[in-house]
Amino acid sequence: MKLDARIPEGPIEQKWDSHRFKMKLVNPANKRKFTVIVVGTGLAGGAAAATLAELGYNVKAFCFQDSPRRAHSIAAQGGINAAKNYQNDGDSIYRLFYDTVKGGDYRAREANVYRLAQVSVNIIDQCVAQGVPFAREYGGVLANRSFGGAQVSRTFYARGQTGQQLLIGAYQALERQIGLGKVEMHSRSEMLDLVIVDGVARGIVTRDLVSGKVETHLADAVVLGTGGYGNVFFLSTNAKGSNATAVWRAHKHGALFGNPCYTQIHPTCIPVSGDYQSKLTLMSESLRNDGRVWVPLKAGDKRAPGDIPVAERDYYLERRYPSFGNLVPRDVASRAAKAVCDEGRGVGPGGLGVYLDFADAIKRLGANTVAERYGNLFQMYERITGEDPYKVPMRIYPAVHYTMGGLWVDYNLMTTVPGLYAIGEANFSDHGANRLGASALMQGLADGYFILPYTIGDYLASTKLAPIDANHAAVKAAEARVNERTNKLLSIKGKRTADSFHRELGKLMWDNCGMGRNKTGLESNLRRIPELRAEFWQNLSVPGTGNELNKELEKAGRVADFLELGELMCRDALDREESCGGHFREEHQTPDGEAARDDEKFAYAAAWEWKGEGQAPVMHKESLNFDYVHPTQRSYK
Amino acid sequence: MRITLNVWRQKNAQDKGGFEKYDAPNVSEDMSFLEMLDVVNEGLISAGKDPIAFDHDCREGICGMCGFMISGVAHGPESGTTVCQLHMRKFKDGDELWLEPWRAKAFPVLRDLTVDRSAFDRIIASGGFVSVHTGSAIDGNAIAVPKPAADLAMDAAACIGCGACVAACPNASASLFTSAKISHLALLPQGQPERDRRAINMVERMNAEGFGHCTNIGECEAVCPKEIKIENIARMNRDYICASFKDRPAVARLAD
Structure with missing residues (x-):
């Protein structure tokens, strides 16, 4: 298979404009003859579904939650980047491009x-026009804050609930189209298979999560905006329902899977408190604007934080990275936290934590200003831990947060299956091996509002699709696969719950394919995961039937897919014999412990092809060319 | 600590339903309420029984998917908190709790503690938006918004659509939910062109969905996990009355 990214010719500043002009258009009267399926209603899916409907296409949208407003984009706290340069601090499109x-x-x-x-600049305008209540200055203009990995203030925010407000904006646009009859919305509905006819994506098979009914929906193109796969790790900042089922079936x-090993470990999460833990809670990166990260200088120092004098504290980010300080990118901050905890200097139960201290900020700004900036986060922290961050420093530890890998897509966001698109976190994305803070919201909305609606038109205008109906053999086969699988999950009647397998997989992944990875650990995972998967299919216990609301059945199907995807992640991580961004191979580091890339051998995106059960997947390479931003050792010192 | 739970079990919308008693021994105070239920469910599955079905997703208090009554209080005893963020340290050893789904005609029970809240989506679809096509926006800073207005709009926009307000209201009114959206958009310049029709359409839809009327009891505000204020309801009523005078065809439609 030859991978063609279909990158337009010409200077980088003109590629998108010239591509937009060259793409074919669907005439307004013809748009209503096309139907597009959009799976997932987060920032990418919700924005795409609304925009496609506004353009005149018929849209069928799907989400597993009870309402499209609940997609996990809603939990993003800190903000969204845009190269507006409203702060007059030297930002530009080129600088945002360069930083990213x-x-x-x-x-x-x-x-x-x-x-x-x-x-990025159009997104802010669009969201403002929708009524997203971004933070404002007294003069009425938009406010900005700074974020990790950048030296300009380009992040727009709505208190600590930016994701919520942007999603509600997209959701309202989507509901408007639902009200107008242009979008047919299917909530509590999960995609379980893809319908492919003559090599082209033509529909999906879903299960109604209330009645259990298996249904087929046909269309002229299918768009997956189903988010990332961080829940492979069981414990992550993702929502409990976030899953990889749609992308994995694709x-x-x-559909080739791009860079599966690129996962982002977020440095500021609330540490694990016990075995019953069901998820991890993020504390926004924006806290690092005013909070100072430190640990005791000496290992095993058990004194309360307030009793440790400044001279006996190690503000290790400020020490190691004086120019970016507490605002180094996430991968760097996470590894630094792991390093000090590995030295025995971690704080809190189990020694897996570092302090994020606001005492100086409260002294400098006053408690009121701090409350205005971070009040809801402080409140959330106190609810979970029972500690008051106005009085004692927060304890934080890294946790899985985002996956840069995903379905490989070309410049048009189309996967290697014609007619199947992947947008937002579901694709292998624009973030390379590490995503900067406040860029996920930007990418989801960029794909959904401003990129996919153009590129999908080109496909629809230039492809001749034969009419099909629900009796087509491919449809029947897809439905049969779904039913067979559901019956299989229900008929095992073993002893272990889906969660117990999921926890075990998560631990394997966190230990050996988490913040630090090495050959031994990854090879061990490649033995252990298939064993665990085999046990899953023999000893799983799912109560109830397939014809009712059955949350355990939903979970089991998702865990089955994670058990396959986890193995691919380890394989990719083993194959990439270098460290880059969120992928840190312990064998490949600089003398001072930073990630050591190998551009000669690994300047490519790895796109994996599924070869069937029990067969080794095959990797295809898309080589990456850097004509504008020349690779150097990334330095935030 | 040890907690006794009386949980509403109902197989589906047709089933009559009733309480069943469960024992939760070894509850840690650091658990969230839902983590405690996870442990109870693991036990039920091991014993070959059906686990308790409850909605939840983000478990960080923002998606609005979780929520049920704990001993008569929506989302439980801690104010300004969703049930997923409620931690067991708010309870004590030996407590006996009663868990019930949201009770409202417009929120039919699907199973156990899970209800159908799609009426909320239909209220938004009837007018809870600014009609602006993707691509037709002007520069973000071309619309100046006074900071106090932006802050008040944000207060209203913080609603997560969980439905606690409806469940707490003796009339099962959706006024707090509906007014939060009407307020959010009415407070901003972007919401002005459609302000009147939005108020009329959303209130009309809310009534058609079978929610009750607001009689200023204030239970909704007391349980709202995002602490949305009932002054939003006053704002909604004012907008609705003003719009009714201006838009006579809409009033005539309502009288039908």
């Missing part, structure tokens, strides 16, 4: 990143 390529440790596709930076039908 560098922040991604030179493993992203330049043309995509440039386009992302270009449309992968098994021929």
Whole structure:
């Protein structure tokens, strides 16, 4: 298979404009003859569904939650980047492009990143027009804050609930189209298979999560905006329902999976408190604007934080990275936290934590200003831990947060299955090996509002699709696969719950494919995961039937897919004999412990092809060219 | 600590339903309420029984998917907190709790503690938006918004659509939910062009969905996990009355 990223010719500043002109258009009267399926209603899916409907296409949208407003984009706290340069501090589209390529440790596709930076400014305008209540200055203009990995203030925010407000904006646009009859919304509905006819994506098979009914929906193109796969780790900042089922089923039908090993470990999460833990809670990166990260200088120092004098504290980020200080990118901050905890200097139960201290900020700004900036986060922290961060420093530890890997897509966001698109976190994205803070919201909305609606039109205008109906053999086969699988899950009647397998998989992944990875650990996972999977299919216990609301059945199906995807992640991590961004191979580091890339051998995106059960997947390479931002050792010192 | 739970079990919308008693021994105070239920469910599955079905997703208090009554209080005893963020340290050893789904005609029970809240989506679809096509926006800073207005709008926009307000209200009114959206958009310049029709359409839809009327009891505000204020309801009523005078065809439609 030859991978063609279909990057347009010409200088980087002109690629998107010239591509937009060259793409074919669907005449307004003809748009209503096309139907597009959009799976997932987060920032990417919700924005795409609304925008496609506004353009005149018929849209069928799907989400597993009870309402499209609940997609996990809602939990993003800190903000959204845009190269507006409203602060007059030297920002530009080129600088956002540069920061993103560098922040991604030179493993992203330049043309995509440039386009992302270009449309970032339109996103802010669109969201403001929708009524998103962004933070304002007294003069009525938009406020900005700074974020990790950048030296300009380009992040727009709505208190600590930016994701919520942007999603509600997209949701309201979507509901408007639902009200107008242009979008047919299917909530509590999960995609379980893809329908492919003559090599082209033509529909999906879903299960109604209330009645259990298996249904087929046909269309002219299918868009997956189903988010990332961080829940492979069981404990992550993702929502409990976040899953990889849609992308994994697509992968098994021929969509290559790009860079599965690139996962982002977020440095500021609330540490694990016990075995019953069901998820991890993020404390926004924006806290690092005013909070100072430190641990005791000496290992095993058990004194209360207030009793440790400043001279006996190690503000290790400020010490190691004087120019970026507490605002180094996430991968760097996470590894630094792990390093001090490995030295025995971690704080809190189990020694897996570092302090994020606001005492200086409260002294400098006053408690009121701190409350205005971070009040809801402080409140959330206190609820979970029972400690008051106005009085004692927060304890934080890294946790899985985001996946840069995903379905491989070309410049048009189409996967290797014609007619199947992946947008937002579901694709292998524009973030390379590490995503900068406040860039996920930007990318989701860029794909959904401003990129996919153009590129999908080109496909629909230039492809001749034969009419099909629900009696087509491919439809029947897809439905049969779904029913067979559901019955299989229900008929095992073993002893262990889906969660117990999921926890075990998560621990394997966190220990051996988490913040630090090495050959021994990854090889051990490649033995252990298939064993665990085999046990799953023999000893799983799912109560109830397939014809009712059955949350355990939903979980079991998702865990089955995670058990396959986890193995691919380890394989990719083993194969990539270098460290880059969120992928840190312990064998490959600089003398001072920073990630050591190998650009000669690994300046490519790895796109994996599924070869069938029990067969080794095959890797295809898309080589990455850096014509504008020349790779250097990333330095935040 | 040890907690006794009386949980509403109902197989589906047709089933009559009733309480069943469960024992939760070894509850840690650091658990969230839902983590405590996870442990109870693991036990039920091991014993070959059906686990308790409850909605939840983000478990950080923002998606609005979780929520049920704990001993008569929506989302439980801690104010300004969703049930997923409620931690067991708020309870004590030996407590006996009663868990019930939201009770409202417009929120039919699907199973156990899970209800159908799609009426909320339909209220938003009837007018809870600014009609602006993607691509037709002007520069973000071309619309100046006074900071106090932006802050008040944000207060209203913080609603997570969980439905606690409806469940707490003796009339099962959705006024707090509906007014939060009407307020959010009415407080901003962007919301002005459609302000009147939005108020009329959303209130009309809310009534058609079978929610009750607001009689200023204030239970909704007391349980709202995002502490949305009932002054939003006053704002909604004012907008609705003003719009009714201006838009006579809409009033005539309502009288039908």
